[in-house]
Amino acid sequence: MNGALPQSVGTTEADAASKWRVLLTDDEPVQRMLIGRMLSRAGYDVVMAEDGQQALQLMQQGEYCLLITDWEMPNLDGIGLCRAIRSINLPHYTYTILLTSRDASEHVVMGLQAGADDYLTKPIIEPELLARLNTGKRLVEMERSLRQALEENRRLSIIDPLTGVYNRRYLMEQLIKEVERSARYHHPLSLMLCDVDHFKRINDTYGHQCGDETLVQFSQVLRSCLRETDWISRYGGEEFVIVLPETNLNAAAQVAERCRAALAKEPLSVSNHMLPVTASFGVSGWQEGVPTGAEVSKLIAVADTGVYASKQNGRNCVTVQAQE
Numbered sequence: 001m002n003g004a005l006p007q008s009v010g011t012t013e014a015d016a017a018s019k020w021r022v023l024l025t026d027d028e029p030v031q032r033m034l035i036g037r038m039l040s041r042a043g044y045d046v047v048m049a050e051d052g053q054q055a056l057q058l059m060q061q062g063e064y065c066l067l068i069t070d071w072e073m074p075n076l077d078g079i080g081l082c083r084a085i086r087s088i089n090l091p092h093y094t095y096t097i098l099l100t101s102r103d104a105s106e107h108v109v110m111g112l113q114a115g116a117d118d119y120l121t122k123p124i125i126e127p128e129l130l131a132r133l134n135t136g137k138r139l140v141e142m143e144r145s146l147r148q149a150l151e152e153n154r155r156l157s158i159i160d161p162l163t164g165v166y167n168r169r170y171l172m173e174q175l176i177k178e179v180e181r182s183a184r185y186h187h188p189l190s191l192m193l194c195d196v197d198h199f200k201r202i203n204d205t206y207g208h209q210c211g212d213e214t215l216v217q218f219s220q221v222l223r224s225c226l227r228e229t230d231w232i233s234r235y236g237g238e239e240f241v242i243v244l245p246e247t248n249l250n251a252a253a254q255v256a257e258r259c260r261a262a263l264a265k266e267p268l269s270v271s272n273h274m275l276p277v278t279a280s281f282g283v284s285g286w287q288e289g290v291p292t293g294a295e296v297s298k299l300i301a302v303a304d305t306g307v308y309a310s311k312q313n314g315r316n317c318v319t320v321q322a323q324e
Contacts, residue, residue: 019045020137023064025055025081026099027073035068038126044133052076056084063092065140066133071100071111079114086115093143095136099124162212163219166233171241174231175296178245179286189245190252190285193303194222194259196238197278197315210271217268218277225259239307241300249285249320256281256318264316278316282306 022044026032032048039046047064049055053075058064067085071078078098085094098116100107111119117139118132158170166174175191182189196202196218203211215238222232222240235241242259244252260281267274284302286295306319313319 019043020066021045021047021062021064022066022068022133023047023049023055023058025049025052025067025069025073025078027051027070031070035124035129038124038129039068039133042130042133052078052081052084055081059085059090059094060088065092065094066136067094067096068129068133069096069098071098071102078116079111082111082115092147093140095140097129097132097136160234163216163234165219165223165240166231168233168235171233171235171243172296175243175299178243179296179299182245182286187246188248188285189243190247190249190283191299191303192242192244192252192256192259192281192283193235193300193307194240194242194256194279194281195307195311197280197311199238202275202277206271206273206275210273210275213270214268214275214277217270218263218279221262221268222259225255225262230255235300241303247285249283252283252285253318253320256283256320260316260318280307280310280315281318282308282310283318283320 020043022039024032024036024039024046025048026035027050032050036046036048044066047058049058051073052069055067055069056076059067069078069081073081076084078100082096082098085096095118096116097118097120098111098114099120099122100111101122103121108119117136120129120132158166160167178189181187196214199211199214202214215234218238219232219234219240222242226232226242226244229246230242230244233241233243242255244255247255260279264276264278267276282303283306284299286299302321306321309319309321310317
């Protein structure tokens with residue numbers, strides 16, 4: 001019956017956590033139950049769907065890395081299900097085995113072209129089905145490892161290895177997107193640039209390792225003063241840029257003052273030294289205009305002018321600069 005809830009076969013909550021989930025799709029109740037028992041005996045966590053449409057809904061709601069589907073079904077058949085799965089943007093790969101009584105070579109080709117990974121003819125022989133699923137598991141595990149490696153490489157490419165905040169590359173790429181988003185929705189965007197006061201003196205007096213530890217703790221204090229939607233990048237050396245989406249200049253100035261006060265409140269404990277550390281802030285904002293790379297560079301340049309003014313005014317202060 002269409003719209004029926006998925007059936008779970010032979011699992012407990014404790015066992016399911018360590019088992020592979022298989023989505024089994026077949027409109028014949030007896031066939032579905034027989035195959036489900038085979039899979040359950042082999043230790044799989046089996047979820048059943050009665051047709052391709054229900055299977056597709058389940059695929060979009062949860063993670064199923066293994067799919068066994070009958071070819072001939074009402075509403076959405078196995079071929080249509082394979083095509084639909086390959087066309088949607090799932091966050092993981094699903095290894096798909098197509099079951100059918102059709103054994104002509106043109107049918108095999110049609111199933112593989114639709115996106116199936118493997119093909120089994122009925123009646124199903126249990127050892128063969130399990131062997132093919134083992135092949136599927138190996139391929140899924142390889143895909144997972146590759147995806148994790150790519151994600152880790154992507155993360156490393158945008159993170160400053162010392163402080164753990166975003167790096168300059170990420171700043172220049174993402175800030176353009178932030179300005180474009182602000183332009184599209186006519187929302188404000190502000191940016192803070194801060195520079196650690198007398199940082200060269202820390203390096204010269206206590207050594208570069210102490211200077212590195214100072215930057216790590218400095219960035220941690222900044223992060224503690226921000227919202228989840230705000231983000232920090234290391235612009236270079238002892239300079240950091242904080243991007244404040246949905247924030248006008250007045251509100252950004254308040255955030256900058258909160259960061260300045262938090263840094264100045266108490267010394268940082270660095271390498272067995274209690275170091276008083278302050279910073280000079282420049283704040284700029286974007287409100288209207290055409291978002292371009294030049295506009296983004298100007299946003300940073302205006303904030304940098306504010307930092308220079310703060311240095312000239314004795315350091316440990318905030319200067320707000322409006323774009324001309």
